[in-house]
Amino acid sequence: xxxxxxxxxxxxxxxxxxxxxxxxxxxxxxxxxxxxxxxxxxxxxxxxxxxxxxxxxxxxxxxxxxxxxxxxxxxxxxxxxxxxxxxxxxxxxxxxxxxxxxxxxxxxxxxxxxxxxxxxxxxxxxxxxxxxxxxxxxxxxxxxxxxxxxxxxxxxxxxxxxxxxxxxxxxxxxxxxxxxxxxxxxxxxxxxxxxxxxxxxxxxxxxxxxxxxxxxxxxxxxxxxxxxxxxxxxxxxxxxxxxxxxxxxxxxxxxxxxxxxxxxxxxxxxxxxxxxxxxxxxxxxxxxxxxxxxxxxxxxxxxxxxxxxxxxxxxxxxxxxxxxxxxxxxxxxxxxxxxxxxxxxxxxxxxxxxxxxxxxxxxxxxxxxxxxxxxxxxxxxxxxxxxxxxxxxxxxxxxxxxxxxxxxxxxxxxxxxxxxxxxxxxxxxxxxxxx
Numbered sequence: 001x002x003x004x005x006x007x008x009x010x011x012x013x014x015x016x017x018x019x020x021x022x023x024x025x026x027x028x029x030x031x032x033x034x035x036x037x038x039x040x041x042x043x044x045x046x047x048x049x050x051x052x053x054x055x056x057x058x059x060x061x062x063x064x065x066x067x068x069x070x071x072x073x074x075x076x077x078x079x080x081x082x083x084x085x086x087x088x089x090x091x092x093x094x095x096x097x098x099x100x101x102x103x104x105x106x107x108x109x110x111x112x113x114x115x116x117x118x119x120x121x122x123x124x125x126x127x128x129x130x131x132x133x134x135x136x137x138x139x140x141x142x143x144x145x146x147x148x149x150x151x152x153x154x155x156x157x158x159x160x161x162x163x164x165x166x167x168x169x170x171x172x173x174x175x176x177x178x179x180x181x182x183x184x185x186x187x188x189x190x191x192x193x194x195x196x197x198x199x200x201x202x203x204x205x206x207x208x209x210x211x212x213x214x215x216x217x218x219x220x221x222x223x224x225x226x227x228x229x230x231x232x233x234x235x236x237x238x239x240x241x242x243x244x245x246x247x248x249x250x251x252x253x254x255x256x257x258x259x260x261x262x263x264x265x266x267x268x269x270x271x272x273x274x275x276x277x278x279x280x281x282x283x284x285x286x287x288x289x290x291x292x293x294x295x296x297x298x299x300x301x302x303x304x305x306x307x308x309x310x311x312x313x314x315x316x317x318x319x320x321x322x323x324x325x326x327x328x329x330x331x332x333x334x335x336x337x338x339x340x341x342x343x344x345x346x347x348x349x350x351x352x353x354x355x356x357x358x359x360x361x362x363x364x365x366x367x368x369x370x371x372x373x374x375x376x377x378x379x380x381x382x383x384x385x386x387x388x389x390x391x392x393x394x395x396x397x398x399x400x401x402x403x404x405x406x407x408x409x410x411x412x413x414x415x416x417x418x419x420x421x422x423x424x425x426x427x428x429x430x431x432x433x434x435x
Contacts, residue, residue, distance in 0.1 A: 005028070126148060128160055
């Protein structure tokens with residue numbers, strides 16, 4: 001992952017705001033340890049922290065394009081999986097490229113199609129483009145909101161960045177949480193109302209949306225949404241369709257100039273992706289490396305819950321042997337979980353799901369020693385109805401978000417006076433009805 005930073009102001013000269021922008025960019029150095037970049041003009045200051053995946057030499061950011069006397073500047077986090085096809089299409093339209101990076105393809109896609117560039121992108125992305133020709137800022141976020149993008153408006157200024165701490169590093173922004181923000185944390189957490197960023201007067205660009213800002217105001221446009229359709233294909237057609245989509249997805253995500261590995265829990269999701277990736281590696285005469293997490297004394301201490309019915313390790317071993325991966329089992333103890341319990345929360349600036357995020361953080365920390373990119377089966381349960389609330393009556397019949405049925409879990413630590421102020425049940429029900 002990379003990190004993006006931006007400050008646009010239609011009334012203040014930003015040409016000499018190096019100190020403030022550096023402070024904002026330094027706040028997310030962990031997102032991009034490989035390189036740092038800044039660009040300043042009278043109305044715009046853009047920053048970037050880079051984690052190199054594609055084109056180490058050519059993908060430096062912010063990336064600029066000069067049109068006459070005007071500059072167009074891009075700061076981008078993510079990966080455009082169809083950048084090779086897009087590059088060819090743009091070259092046929094007369095565009096000339098200086099690098100092999102997907103960043104430059106995104107910049108030229110904007111030059112060709114303006115805001116409609118997002119309609120041509122297959123990938124995960126969050127970006128800011130400052131266009132001096134029109135005095136306009138565009139903020140764009142990928143279809144499902146994989147890459148984060150926060151923003152705040154303060155007078156004539158727009159501030160944006162990959163993490164909340166970017167905005168909180170700016171002198172215009174106070175770290176203030178109001179009643180609604182607290183309600184989001186304790187009534188809906190770890191999910192949030194789309195666009196809500198917990199801190200007062202800070203917002204998040206919604207998934208599948210882009211925004212434009214000028215001195216005259218802003219507009220928000222939804223360019224994509226998931227459609228609800230009746231499934232009419234037979235089982236054989238369904239299997240073939242899913243296989244084709246996953247094969248294409250995995251193949252595209254293996255394109256990198258840095259090592260790629262795969263997470264493996266032994267479940268259906270990560271096992272399927274590992275099998276597909278293993279085939280791609282095998283076709284090149286290479287061996288895929290896989291990683292799993294195991295807890296000390298897990299064989300003795302494991303207990304079933306409504307999300308985990310069995311230990312991972314036996315299934316991990318079977319899949320790794322079947323696919324022929326070079327497997328790495330990372331073992332953790334309770335001491336490590338306690339020591340690093342708050343680290344993920346500090347990284348994301350918000351409460352999460354406790355020890356689950358801590359264990360993943362420690363797993364990633366070990367994986368980073370060998371690789372930069374990892375495949376995972378995350379979010380497959382949302383797509384293929386893997387969670388209990390998709391099929392258990394007690395969840396289906398609940399007139400609230402099914403994953404929030406156990407509201408007491410997050411509110412039992414609160415005093416009665418505090419609960420009376422935020423009204424957890426009322427807030428949760430209202431958000432459910434709004435959705």
